[in-house]
Amino acid sequence: MSKFKKKKMADPGISTASLPDIVFMLLFFFMVTTVLREQEILVEQKIPSATQLQKLQKKTLISYIFIGKPKNTALYGTEPRVQANDALLQTPEIVQWVNQERDMLPESDRGGITISMKVDRDVKMGPISDVQNELREADARRILYASIGKVQK
Template identity: 70%
Template sequence: MSKFKKKTGTSQDIPTSALPDIIFMLLFFFMVTTVLRETDLLVEQKIPAATQLQKLEKKSLVSYLYIGKPKNAALYGTEPRIQANDAIISVDDIFRWVTEEKDKLSEIERDQITISLKVDQEVKMGPITDVQMELREANARKVLYASIKKVDL
């Protein structure tokens, strides 16, 4: 007889003691890296297509104005409206809004603010011209018009 016995009682268990740590690390990773939508659109947006586009370098200096027909016609009517930071504003309020946006930036970056106009393609040029004139009075000279890239078929 032999002195040694073969061990046949091997277990196939997977250690799960580190599993909660891994799950919480993934949870924190996605919580930190996820960007939430900053504003809820109150106006319709069908952005026109363009053939030549430039990408922005520093998006923290960009403030957005949305111009389009209101989604809630019973509350705001059917004429094109201007939206800034989750609120419908009038043309007369643009100067104050630009001043508030500049105050959020550091003193060095205040002159570098860029106003991005996201305008629905169905909006006439009259409201856009009024907004441009108010931006000039507020000394917001850097204006860009947002568009989507034209798809070539």
């Protein structure tokens, strides 16, 4: 009988020494590449689908107007409202909003401002027509009607 017994050696496990480096590298990558939402939508949006699509070249010249029933109906009612830049606007305020958006652009691009209208599919044509008339008064002639499209190959 021997006094000392041999212990069985366990297989060495996978080294996790570089695991924190990999985790922080992935975390840094996603922090740098993530695009945050620019504005909070205060109106309901069920966008109609489209049959033809056209891609825009300069997305920096686009300003967005959302039209739909307010999400907070207790505060704003159930009638369709116009939203621009995280604020609900009355129809006469659209001209002032367009001028503010135009002033934020460089001098050379002010004539190329495009207003993108994202309208809920359940909104009647009356509020849309009122917004269109205000955009005409503000000399915003380039209007984009946004929709959900199916790309055909």
